[in-house]
Amino acid sequence: MTTPGINSDPNDGEKLDAVIIGAGFSGLYQLHLLREKLGKKVKVLEAAAEVGGTWYWNRYPGARCDSESHTYCYYFTDELLKEWQWSERYPGQEEILRYLNFCADRLDLRRSIYFNERVCSAVWKDQQNQWHVKTENGRTIDSKYLITAVGCLSSTNIPNFENFNSFNGDFYHTGEWPHDGVDFSNKVVAIIGTGSTGIQAIPVIAKTAKKLTVLQRTPNYSVPARNAPLPQNHHVEFCNEIDSWRSKMSVSRHGHPWTAPPKKLCETSKKERDEILETGWQVGGLRFRESFDDILTDEKSNRIMSDFIRKKIKETINDAEVAKTLLPHDHPFGTKRPPIDTEYFETFNRDNVTLVDIKNNPVKSLNPDGITLESGDRIQADIIVFATGFDAMTGSLLKLGIVGRKNLTLAEAWQNGPRTFLGLGTNGFPNLFMITGPGSPSVLTNMPRAIEQHVEWITNCMNHCDEIGAMTIEAENTAMLNWTDHVTAVANQTLLPKANHSWYFGGNIPGKPRTFMPYSAGLDKFRSNCEQIAKSGYKGFKITQ
Numbered sequence: 001m002t003t004p005g006i007n008s009d010p011n012d013g014e015k016l017d018a019v020i021i022g023a024g025f026s027g028l029y030q031l032h033l034l035r036e037k038l039g040k041k042v043k044v045l046e047a048a049a050e051v052g053g054t055w056y057w058n059r060y061p062g063a064r065c066d067s068e069s070h071t072y073c074y075y076f077t078d079e080l081l082k083e084w085q086w087s088e089r090y091p092g093q094e095e096i097l098r099y100l101n102f103c104a105d106r107l108d109l110r111r112s113i114y115f116n117e118r119v120c121s122a123v124w125k126d127q128q129n130q131w132h133v134k135t136e137n138g139r140t141i142d143s144k145y146l147i148t149a150v151g152c153l154s155s156t157n158i159p160n161f162e163n164f165n166s167f168n169g170d171f172y173h174t175g176e177w178p179h180d181g182v183d184f185s186n187k188v189v190a191i192i193g194t195g196s197t198g199i200q201a202i203p204v205i206a207k208t209a210k211k212l213t214v215l216q217r218t219p220n221y222s223v224p225a226r227n228a229p230l231p232q233n234h235h236v237e238f239c240n241e242i243d244s245w246r247s248k249m250s251v252s253r254h255g256h257p258w259t260a261p262p263k264k265l266c267e268t269s270k271k272e273r274d275e276i277l278e279t280g281w282q283v284g285g286l287r288f289r290e291s292f293d294d295i296l297t298d299e300k301s302n303r304i305m306s307d308f309i310r311k312k313i314k315e316t317i318n319d320a321e322v323a324k325t326l327l328p329h330d331h332p333f334g335t336k337r338p339p340i341d342t343e344y345f346e347t348f349n350r351d352n353v354t355l356v357d358i359k360n361n362p363v364k365s366l367n368p369d370g371i372t373l374e375s376g377d378r379i380q381a382d383i384i385v386f387a388t389g390f391d392a393m394t395g396s397l398l399k400l401g402i403v404g405r406k407n408l409t410l411a412e413a414w415q416n417g418p419r420t421f422l423g424l425g426t427n428g429f430p431n432l433f434m435i436t437g438p439g440s441p442s443v444l445t446n447m448p449r450a451i452e453q454h455v456e457w458i459t460n461c462m463n464h465c466d467e468i469g470a471m472t473i474e475a476e477n478t479a480m481l482n483w484t485d486h487v488t489a490v491a492n493q494t495l496l497p498k499a500n501h502s503w504y505f506g507g508n509i510p511g512k513p514r515t516f517m518p519y520s521a522g523l524d525k526f527r528s529n530c531e532q533i534a535k536s537g538y539k540g541f542k543i544t545q
């Protein structure tokens with residue numbers, strides 16, 4: 001399982017057809033298709049020592065996927081689906097990492113991956129029509145195509161608190177968790193952040209820490225995941241129904257095998273809607289949100305659903321003051337990425353857990369013994385856990401040092417927010433494809449479904465370019481601007497802008513331009529859009545021969 005990647009002289013200046021950056025879900029599949037389907041000379045550059053992407057780095061306690069196991073995997077071949085057997089309703093980090101290693105082995109991918117190679121620059125050379133890619137180790141590659149497979153949530157965000165270095169204890173960001181784990185026993189721990197990650201980590205850390213203080217800036221909605229081991233006959237039944245799962249996910253809005261019924265909450269009687277909501281709550285997970293189809297478009301419907309969740313939170317918490325602090329009021333349910341949990345709210349009933357509201361009394365600085373709040377109050381900690389999220393969707397792309405035509409950097413091109421055509425390409429950067437880039441459905445979907453769609457589209461597009469002898473392909477400026485406006489317009493038809501401080505908008509990173517980044521009209525609509533563009537001979541892309 002730990003067969004090392006290929007080794008070659010890093011100073012070789014290798015010449016390739018394509019370089020892929022990242023060996024997570026997207027990079028691995030893209031490598032497989034380009035090598036096996038198109039016969040390309042292709043390599044992956046991966047900063048980590050192994051495959052896995054986000055699942056290699058995010059090893060925090062409780063790390064688990066919110067998509068259900070048998071949907072959170074590759075569907076391009078039945079073989080992998082039949083051979084791999086998931087153990088629980090939602091896969092844990094360790095199991096997903098094992099799965100991706102299994103795929104890398106089955107598809108013999110490691111021989112085309114350079115591990116421990118972090119890309120520091122990728123510069124387009126107009127004369128040669130190719131990318132010159134460099135890593136921090138000095139490895140250089142010239143390649144016709146550059147494909148980013150860096151994920152949407154991999155550039156970690158640690159707030160720049162005053163006197164950060166004065167803290168004498170240990171601190172960790174959940175997205176860069178030590179591989180040999182962290183021992184919380186007998187430790188006084190503080191955790192900052194109550195997004196999906198904090199909500200997964202808090203109940204697990206609370207079980208071993210001597211004392212856990214949760215610093216909450218924004219209360220969050222969360223729905224019980226209701227994780228459980230899968231029944232013994234599940235895999236056999238699943239194998240008989242693979243086609244059905246595949247087709248359900250390909251037509252659904254979020255890439256999950258279920259979709260909201262055509263039913264409006266606000267037009268449903270109180271008795272019926274309460275029954276439907278209660279059933280959804282008992283089923284748990286992201287399925288709850290799909291109880292009705294107007295949750296993200298109708299304020300009244302959303303308020304009723306949000307009230308339902310608030311009532312559940314109140315019922316769970318023993319202390320009325322703590323419950324009040326935990327109730328989300330500042331955004332409608334689902335307008336920020338909805339977390340799902342295992343005993344999150346119950347954890348605040350434990351004697352060793354304290355909730356601190358830092359909305360109106362924010363963190364001012366760190367001190368040698370912990371955290372100081374604006375009020376001067378001090379929170380003691382041996383360990384601080386930062387569950388403070390990511391510079392989402394653009395952070396990892398901008399760190400690659402991409403420079404396009406006329407020496408324009410990607411950071412300059414996107415200084416007012418990312419601009420892409422279909423999330424796949426951006427004007428001024430020829431032969432660059434981004435897998436699940438900003439402007440694509442990505443984080444609003446079950447990721448592997450969005451990834452497979454993008455990777456297959458890119459592969460077909462490159463094949464088309466080969467067939468017509470193309471030298472370059474590049475998103476046209478008008479198509480890019482129109483698409484970017486369309487992404488915003490579609491989001492504006494929903495309640496999503498009501499949470500414009502969320503990472504969907506870049507609102508979690510000081511100074512980051514506010515623009516709604518993922519495409520919210522649905523993976524189904526996006527897919528047919530992409531198909532039409534391919535059928536039209538790639539209208540919206542300029543191809544030179």
Ligand code: N01
Pocket residue numbers: 064065066067153159192193194195196197198200216217218337358363387388389390443501503508
């Ligand atoms: O990050 P977040 P995350 N001072 O940005 C707080 C995916 N994911 O890592 O809400 C104080 O959502 C911040 O407060 P506020 C999933 O898509 C997937 O939890 O900005 N607090 C918030 O509470 C998810 O959405 C799975 O006011 C500060 C928290 O930190 C995405 O990853 C599992 C702060 C950050 O929440 C990111 O989730 C887990 C500051 N300066 C995560 N800065 C799967 O199932 C930030 N915060 C695959």
